[in-house]
Amino acid sequence: MLKLLSSPAYVFLILAIVCAWLPAVHWGRFSIRPWLVCFALALCGALATGVLGLVGLLLVLVLALALLGAGCDWLPKVFRLALGVVAALLALALAMHKLPGFSNLLLFNDVQLSGDALPFTLYANFDKGIAGLLLLAVFCHKAQNLVELKIDFRRSWWLVFITILLLSIVGLLSQFFRFDFKFPTATAVFVVVNLLLTCVAEEAFFRGFVQESLHRLSSKPLGSVLAVGASALLFGLAHLAGGAMYMALASLAGLGYAMVYQQSRRIEMAILLHFGFNLIHFLCFTYPKYVGA
Numbered sequence: 001m002l003k004l005l006s007s008p009a010y011v012f013l014i015l016a017i018v019c020a021w022l023p024a025v026h027w028g029r030f031s032i033r034p035w036l037v038c039f040a041l042a043l044c045g046a047l048a049t050g051v052l053g054l055v056g057l058l059l060v061l062v063l064a065l066a067l068l069g070a071g072c073d074w075l076p077k078v079f080r081l082a083l084g085v086v087a088a089l090l091a092l093a094l095a096m097h098k099l100p101g102f103s104n105l106l107l108f109n110d111v112q113l114s115g116d117a118l119p120f121t122l123y124a125n126f127d128k129g130i131a132g133l134l135l136l137a138v139f140c141h142k143a144q145n146l147v148e149l150k151i152d153f154r155r156s157w158w159l160v161f162i163t164i165l166l167l168s169i170v171g172l173l174s175q176f177f178r179f180d181f182k183f184p185t186a187t188a189v190f191v192v193v194n195l196l197l198t199c200v201a202e203e204a205f206f207r208g209f210v211q212e213s214l215h216r217l218s219s220k221p222l223g224s225v226l227a228v229g230a231s232a233l234l235f236g237l238a239h240l241a242g243g244a245m246y247m248a249l250a251s252l253a254g255l256g257y258a259m260v261y262q263q264s265r266r267i268e269m270a271i272l273l274h275f276g277f278n279l280i281h282f283l284c285f286t287y288p289k290y291v292g293a
Contacts, residue, residue: 001189003107004124008045009052010105012038013129017196020137035137042130051126056101060130063090067138084213091205094131096238102127107189114180117286122186124193132201140208140267152264159263160273163256167277168285170252176245177285190282199275206235206254207261207270215265224262231258246289253277 004010016038024031043060046052052060066087070080093099104126110119136142143149171177184190211231218226235258236251253274261270281287 001192004105004189004192007049007051007105007124009042009049009126010124010129012042012045013126013133014192014196016042017129017133017136017200020133021142033137035133039133039137046126051103051105053101053103056099056127059090059094059099059101060134063087063094063131064134064138066090067134071139088205088209091131091135091209092238094127095125095201095205097125097127099127107193108186111184111186113182113184113186114286116178116290117180118289118291120186120288122190122193125197128201129197132197132204135204135209136200136267139212140204141212141265143266143268148266149268152266152269155263156260156269156273159256159260160269160276163253163260163273164277164280167249167253167256168280171249171281171285174245174249175290176249177281177287177290179284180286181284183283187283191279194278194282195271195275199271199278202235203257203261203267203270203274206231206238207258208267210234211258211261212265215262228255228258228262231261242289 016035019034019038022034024033043052043057047054047057066083069075070084070087072080075083090099094102097104105124106121107124108120108122110121113120143152172179211227214227214230215224218224232251232254235254236247239250240247242250257270257274260273261267263269
């Protein structure tokens with residue numbers, strides 16, 4: 001955890017993600033959003049410490065402008081669609097670490113969490129985190145207060161439970177993982193990185209951006225079904241590198257996350273469900289994958 005907290009780039013990035021839910025602060029006729037201040041400080045800290053290069057900075061700024069343009073109702077629809085495609089491709093490439101200009105922080109390398117598991121390597125991915133922040137702050141629908149969040153929880157708790165239960169059963173039956181209750185020393189770092197730099201980024205992209213965009217463009221009610229299905233399938237395909245079983249589990253998980261998002265079209269419950277299952281997998285099952293004794 002000290003390695004993560006000693007980097008100003010990551011400290012301000014994490015603060016920016018948390019502050020994305022805060023309202024603007026007003027001083028007379030001026031107002032500013034707290035996440036923007038932390039976002040600017042994260043970029044400055046990243047440039048100063050080598051986490052971010054000039055090419056990376058340019059790509060981040062292009063993504064921000066494309067997202068802003070895609071959400072501008074006064075622009076012609078064809079321009080908004082084109083900017084949306086640019087934003088989607090840039091965000092996906094950043095999340096998959098395919099673009100230059102970033103030096104992500106290695107936190108753990110080939111740690112053996114279980115004797116019969118694959119080695120576990122954990123990066124704090126600045127490129128993925130910054131893309132997730134911009135998607136979350138600029139494009140995603142968010143709960144405005146705790147009342148809305150409570151309403152979403154009451155509406156979705158049963159689907160959250162079923163999704164986690166079904167994923168656990170399928171994972172055990174397929175021997176993708178086995179029961180392995182533990183509390184590793186890496187847990188605190190895993191919680192912060194997985195929640196804020198992984199789950200927020202992935203849900204902001206696949207649900208808040210892709211699914212929401214398809215929902216808006218498609219006719220109802222069939223369009224909603226197609227948006228849910230496409231979001232789940234794309235989420236599964238994004239995990240293809242982990243193998244066929246991993247892709248199948250990710251597709252099933254994506255279906256649950258997409259259905260939870262569709263109930264409110266606000267991002268919080270999808271993020272919490274995604275993180276909840278990841279944490280259960282980390283603490284209660286072989287992580288990241290069972291490979292036999």
